[in-house]
Amino acid sequence: xxxxxxxxIASVALRMSLGWFMLFDxxxxxxxxxxxxxxxxxxxxxxxxxxxxxxxxxxxAWVDPFNLAAIILIGIALFFGVFxxxxxxxxxxxxxxxxxxxxxxxxxxHGYIVEDHFIYAVIFAFSALSPAAQQFALGNVLRAKTFLxxxxxxxxxx
Numbered sequence: 001x002x003x004x005x006x007x008x009i010a011s012v013a014l015r016m017s018l019g020w021f022m023l024f025d026x027x028x029x030x031x032x033x034x035x036x037x038x039x040x041x042x043x044x045x046x047x048x049x050x051x052x053x054x055x056x057x058x059x060x061a062w063v064d065p066f067n068l069a070a071i072i073l074i075g076i077a078l079f080f081g082v083f084x085x086x087x088x089x090x091x092x093x094x095x096x097x098x099x100x101x102x103x104x105x106x107x108x109x110h111g112y113i114v115e116d117h118f119i120y121a122v123i124f125a126f127s128a129l130s131p132a133a134q135q136f137a138l139g140n141v142l143r144a145k146t147f148l149x150x151x152x153x154x155x156x157x158x
Contacts, residue, residue: 004132007132008132008135010132011130011132011133011135012132012133012135012136012137014123014127015078015081015088015127015133016078016079016081018078018120018123018127019074019075019076019077019078019079019080020079021075022071022072022074022075022078022091023071023072023075023076023079024075025075026068026069026071026072027072029068029071030068030072035064035068036060036064037054037055037060037063037064037067038060040101041055041063041101042055043101044100044101045100045102045103045104045105046100046101046103046104046105047100047101051100071094073087074087074090074091074094078091078127080137081136081137081138081139081140082137082138082139082142082158083139083157083158084127084128084133084134084139085128086157088124088125088127088128089124089128091121092124092125092128095117095118095120095124096117096121098117099115099117099118099121102117103115139158142158143155143158
């Protein structure tokens with residue numbers, strides 16, 4: 001097996017694994033009636049005022065469902081390979097938003113700056129930028145065999 005094929009397999013496996021991780025996490029949180037982002041947001045150590053605003057009861061009414069929907073949709077997109085690039089860039093944004101509340105930036109538990117959300121953001125960016133990660137994707141079938149692939153704005157991003 002040549003190196004290009006190995007890179008493609010590893011890239012697709014990485015994309016699908018991250019998609020499964022996000023999808024499963026989103027479903028588990030959605031099934032938990034106690035789930036809320038309130039504690040996470042209210043306890044922010046970096047940019048506490050910014051995150052506290054999202055933790056107000058009025059904002060939690062839309063923040064919690066939006067957060068769950070985003071996690072689930074990003075997971076579906078990456079796992080099945082539909083709208084990979086937009087979903088992956090949304091994942092990068094989500095990981096940046098999740099990154100700051102936990103720690104007094106730049107100090108993180110194992111040193112400086114790099115922690116799990118940072119690593120996830122890098123993997124999301126890799127999935128968005130790597131042509132190899134776009135292989136074995138349902139989006140390729142939809143683009144080639146359905147009318148959606150012919151719609152200029154949609155076909156380009158499927």
